[in-house]
Amino acid sequence: MPELAHHHPALAHQFENLAQQKEASTLGMWVFLVTEILFFGGLFATYCVYRHWYADAFTAASRELIVWAGTTNTAVLITSSLTMALAVRAAQTGERRLLMTLLAATMALGCVFLGIKAFEYYSEYIVHHVPGPGFQFEAEHYRHAQLFFSLYFMMTGLHAIHMIIGLAVMAVMWWLSYRGIITAEYYNPVEVSGLYWHFVDIVWIFLFPLLYLIGRHAH
Amino acid sequence: MPLPPQHYLNNGYGVKSWLLTRDHKRIALLYLAAVTFFFFIGGAFAVVIRLELATPAGDLVSDETYNKLFTMHGVMMVFFFLIPVIPAVLGNFLVPLMIGAKDLAFPKLNLASWYIYMLGGLFTLYALVTGGVDTGWTFYTPFSTVSSTTKVIPTALGIFITGFSSILTGLNFIVTIHRMRAPGMRWFRMPLFLWSMYATSLIFVLGTPVIAITVLLIAAERVFQFGFFDPARGGDPVLFQHLFWFYSHPAVYIMVLPSMGIVSEIVAAFCRKQVFGYEFVAFSSLAIAVLGFLVWGHHMFIAGESVYAALIFSILSFLVAIPSAVKVFNWTATMYKGSISWDTPMLYAIGFIGLFTVGGLTGLFLAAVGLDVHVTDTYFIIAHFHYIMVGGTIMGYLGGLHYWWPKISGRQYNEALAKLSAGIIFVGFNLTFFPQFVLGYLGMPRRYHAYPPEFQVLNVLSSAGASILGVGYLIPMVYLMWSLRYGKVAGSNPWGATGLEWTTTSPPPTDNFTQTPIVTQEPYVYPRVEGRVA
Ligand SMILES: [Cu+2]
Numbered sequence: 001m002p003e004l005a006h007h008h009p010a011l012a013h014q015f016e017n018l019a020q021q022k023e024a025s026t027l028g029m030w031v032f033l034v035t036e037i038l039f040f041g042g043l044f045a046t047y048c049v050y051r052h053w054y055a056d057a058f059t060a061a062s063r064e065l066i067v068w069a070g071t072t073n074t075a076v077l078i079t080s081s082l083t084m085a086l087a088v089r090a091a092q093t094g095e096r097r098l099l100m101t102l103l104a105a106t107m108a109l110g111c112v113f114l115g116i117k118a119f120e121y122y123s124e125y126i127v128h129h130v131p132g133p134g135f136q137f138e139a140e141h142y143r144h145a146q147l148f149f150s151l152y153f154m155m156t157g158l159h160a161i162h163m164i165i166g167l168a169v170m171a172v173m174w175w176l177s178y179r180g181i182i183t184a185e186y187y188n189p190v191e192v193s194g195l196y197w198h199f200v201d202i203v204w205i206f207l208f209p210l211l212y213l214i215g216r217h218a219h
Numbered sequence: 220m221p222l223p224p225q226h227y228l229n230n231g232y233g234v235k236s237w238l239l240t241r242d243h244k245r246i247a248l249l250y251l252a253a254v255t256f257f258f259f260i261g262g263a264f265a266v267v268i269r270l271e272l273a274t275p276a277g278d279l280v281s282d283e284t285y286n287k288l289f290t291m292h293g294v295m296m297v298f299f300f301l302i303p304v305i306p307a308v309l310g311n312f313l314v315p316l317m318i319g320a321k322d323l324a325f326p327k328l329n330l331a332s333w334y335i336y337m338l339g340g341l342f343t344l345y346a347l348v349t350g351g352v353d354t355g356w357t358f359y360t361p362f363s364t365v366s367s368t369t370k371v372i373p374t375a376l377g378i379f380i381t382g383f384s385s386i387l388t389g390l391n392f393i394v395t396i397h398r399m400r401a402p403g404m405r406w407f408r409m410p411l412f413l414w415s416m417y418a419t420s421l422i423f424v425l426g427t428p429v430i431a432i433t434v435l436l437i438a439a440e441r442v443f444q445f446g447f448f449d450p451a452r453g454g455d456p457v458l459f460q461h462l463f464w465f466y467s468h469p470a471v472y473i474m475v476l477p478s479m480g481i482v483s484e485i486v487a488a489f490c491r492k493q494v495f496g497y498e499f500v501a502f503s504s505l506a507i508a509v510l511g512f513l514v515w516g517h518h519m520f521i522a523g524e525s526v527y528a529a530l531i532f533s534i535l536s537f538l539v540a541i542p543s544a545v546k547v548f549n550w551t552a553t554m555y556k557g558s559i560s561w562d563t564p565m566l567y568a569i570g571f572i573g574l575f576t577v578g579g580l581t582g583l584f585l586a587a588v589g590l591d592v593h594v595t596d597t598y599f600i601i602a603h604f605h606y607i608m609v610g611g612t613i614m615g616y617l618g619g620l621h622y623w624w625p626k627i628s629g630r631q632y633n634e635a636l637a638k639l640s641a642g643i644i645f646v647g648f649n650l651t652f653f654p655q656f657v658l659g660y661l662g663m664p665r666r667y668h669a670y671p672p673e674f675q676v677l678n679v680l681s682s683a684g685a686s687i688l689g690v691g692y693l694i695p696m697v698y699l700m701w702s703l704r705y706g707k708v709a710g711s712n713p714w715g716a717t718g719l720e721w722t723t724t725s726p727p728p729t730d731n732f733t734q735t736p737i738v739t740q741e742p743y744v745y746p747r748v749e750g751r752v753a
Contacts, residue, residue, distance in 0.1 A: 012326075013321065013322075013730075014320065014321045014322035014323070014324065014326060014399070015324075015399075016735075020398060020399075023398050024324040024325075024394050024395075024398040024399070027393075027394050027397055027398060028324065028325060028390055028391075028394045031389075031390045031393050031394065031424055032386075032390060034424055034425070035386050035390070035424045035425075035427070035428045036428070038424075038425055038426075038428035038429055039428035039429070039431060039432050040432075041428075041429070042428070042429045042432035042433060042436075042462055042465075043432055043436075045462075046436070046447060046458060046462070049455075049458060050453075050454075050455075054453070131443065131444055131445050131446065131452070132443065132444040133444070143446075143451075143452060143453035144453045146446060146452055146453055147446055147447070147452065147453035147454060150439075150443075150445035150446055150447060150452075151447070153443070153445070154436070154439055154445060154447075
């Protein structure tokens, strides 16, 4: 078995064996996700400060978002996390067809998410909620509602970019499975990509209540 | 004695063998060329700045040009030289060699990080040739987002992009140090340079993403008219300062921690002793990395910070002095009764300790709120951080470059010239920056191209020092290049130093070691010697 591992075509020359390679790439992805947390963390910190200062304006602005779209998207993403987790499982057990189906399902759900998001952006553009000279909002909250929408577009926009990167990664994983490179012995790329996908989902799990739900209670 | 027949430098000569290499040693040399290029660009701006300041009148360049000069000097030096220089050049070269690995964990990512760095550099160079930026390297809002009409966006994007090369380098080092150590290389058998690289990598991965999002917000504010930091659109400019310094204070430790690691290696090798209090030196690197994230508010004592916040940031800033002093104390204790040889690397290490001590002690002045308010935005600040960043980082870097040059190139440089230029740099540096402490204390503000005539004597001294310093930086360029061809062949271990990098040939083979080394003892095990054996 060690002899076989040495000659595995997927083993890069700098590693002693596949186990070391797997550990290294998994740790690498976790470290990368830490940088992502800090990256979004800067935005979340910015959001929290302004939300605290301008609570009324943020509540009013939040009510303008299309909450059913955000809710649907949350469900879509959670489902995609399920199909992703099952895909990793299928990769581990070496079920190639199932793996390809589940990766395709994950990508399809990701596309649904982006489609709904695009619809939301369009709706917000129509009602002049895009920050800038054309921004329109009730006079009382004009400045800080604009700030809310700046943050909304920045945060969901960066999240959407991460989704698009995730879709590209999944497409590569699908191709690797199709070519038979992903096997029960070498499934680490799928597992590591799965970590990334789950992370992007989790960012949304935080974005959704912060952006859509702050105006929904009481009042 | 000839060079070894097979080594990483003669393993292919074509352009492709360099530009598509995955060998960490070649990538280190790609970085060496690139950071040297940016260093001399940043240096050229400093030359014009010092020329302008030789006379009180603002006569050489206009005030607008002067704003651009100090901005581009800062941007080039901070983001494209000081931050990457030691990790990307010496760290890249040494991390796998020191832990006994064939390469970093992710060689392709390593090459990618060099290209990302170059792409970021191109953006910034584009900003430079199409008119420059005038915001200062700190990009304070709302000036940078609302008022400035210069090339803020390409510069911000250049910094954003280059940040990813830092992140990838840090990620690569962390994974490599965790997962690629040779058999027997336990954490407390690692050379101290690796501890400092590990601490630096932590700052890379924890801090850089925050500056990335911050400059992205600046760009978004300019492009999409989002109002994150513009009061007219609901934002708060002070929030920018918080985000900016959350990264940019730790960035100082990105610059100086690697130097400290180098100094530990050099002091051990040239005093032929185990580093005094090895564990303390190792943990002080981590302590500096952690504390470094908790002190950013000391840049904002005059920015309307609450008294309580200022008090806490002040106390925490004082605390950084403890691990820093631990290091200085332990280096000194290592030298005590050591058999010291005064080769060039050791001269730089001693220079580092002296200059870092001055920079660190004046940092304590600035951590005290009352004194800081008095000297904020004066030349006192300029002098302080140049002592840390130039006196600290560049002295350590040059010391390391000389120490490992025989390993990198396989050849020895001209020792007499090297000692001479180390002396010139030390004298030139102090002559340049010491008068600036006085100038700042007397009240000369930073970032102005004209000043009252009574400050001229000190400014002329500073400019004269800068010209000496410039010569000092040029000489190593010449003799190091010269040594590549004509230098004496060095052999695997010219200094008689411990460490796995000295057990392989100079230059090392592409795979670093002919067989995986096995580590059986602590680092820096030097035999006791009576006096120096020549
Ligand atoms: Cu600071």
